[in-house]
Amino acid sequence: MARRTTSKVVAGAVALAAIGIGVVAAQPAGAVANGVQVNDGIFPFAVKFLMTDIPKPDGSKYDSACSGALIDRQWVITAGHCFHDVNRKPVSGPVPYKTKAIIGRVDDADTGKGAERSVVEVQQSPKNDVSIAKLDQPIDDIKPIPLREAGPRKDETLVLAGWGQETPDATGPAKHLRLGIVKVHDVQDVVANVTGYWPKPDTSACPTDSGAPYFEQQPDDSRLVSLESGGPTCPHAGPERTSRVDVIADWIHEKIGE
Template sequence: MIAAAAMAALAAGITVLGIIPANAIANGEPVKDGEYRFSTKLTMTGIPVLGGGTRNSACSGALIARQWVITAGHCFRDENGIRVERPVAASTVATIGRTDLITGTGGHDLEIIAVRQSANADVALAKLAEPIDDVDPLKVSDQAPEVGDVLRLTGYGSLTSTNAKPATHLNTGQLEVASLSAANLGVRGLAPHPDTTPCPFDSGGPFFREPRWQEPELVAVVSNGPSCPHTAIESPARTDNIADWIRDTIGLR
């Protein structure tokens, strides 16, 4: 997620075209072990820095096919701030199917080996080194959400924009759709608090519907918004209107 007032987190986050990525979910709640196992943490180690040297960072995302994770496009940017179709760090590892990164067991830690960038949204697809067979991918919806719809968000981001650092436990919260534009949604915090919002390192985290008696459906990913926590509008990148590109890229058509 990108927040103008989160400059202090710049060294720890990924700089995105003058915007700063989000962290873990502020004023959300811990996810119970085993829930939302498609949720993904991307750990980047050794990202080149303009002028020399490296830094580390992280993003969130979701498994949407056996060998593909969706996340924010700005999570893969070179030292000049340009979105690229390759892992930019010396190592980018996707952790999938593990709720607690300290005490949890099971799940997968897999290297990202390829990246594809959407031409129309702040969305990227990251290919895993090998397929995963024991985690159900998150379904990609091609139906736009409506104003008033309630969406759930999961992420491993920071809990605040102040001294931001990635969380070690998956968090979640609900936000309400306030508006739609061609490339983004406008959403505001709803539950468990009105200021439940993405933070740094939540960039790429999935926003999804939870239809009654049906599997969850992805409609957007964390892209940018104010410093967290806040009660203003977040602007996640829509995925429903690029669903055909997503399916073509990951071979589901």
């Protein structure tokens, strides 16, 4: 594939927004901080995880959420730290607490759209903050997002789509999927740091965006590049850490049986 300039990538992404293919008209900041709402039917591979009764060391429990993507009929991908034990150590094996995955729905109110599945098994990446999770039943009517074989490139622009909280101190995830465009700041062995690009320089991930996909977007084609891992309080204009998927692609294919 020929390498495109950053300006062309951004122009294409902004054009998608302008003609209403990818987003609704600009909305107030929230979820993906200073992002915009996604139109119905766009990015159906995006996943919202709802976790309930997560145990704490003191014996109490709490609920949480993460974001992710469908990568196979029966497997989804997210941040490794989304599945952990009572001491917040990432774990593999049976799902450590009740987790529901909602796939192919951009708004919580559209309960008749998309699919809902229970997560039954989790596997942690051996290299970075990534986990893959098995669904209790396969999904046959939603196209998974393929992994991009090539790693991220400095100054490349990527789309972020997530269910992050409306504000850093909110008590739950967003009710509508949102997106923003980021630029790759630097690339390291197993991570890539990104910074906000569109619609604002401080467009960035928020809490419960953990595991949200960063992907290359071309007409009718998305390729997963990395996943949200962590960063400063949102919104911010500094680097945000993402976990590369190209460095664990072989491990992923082995685990899901491709």
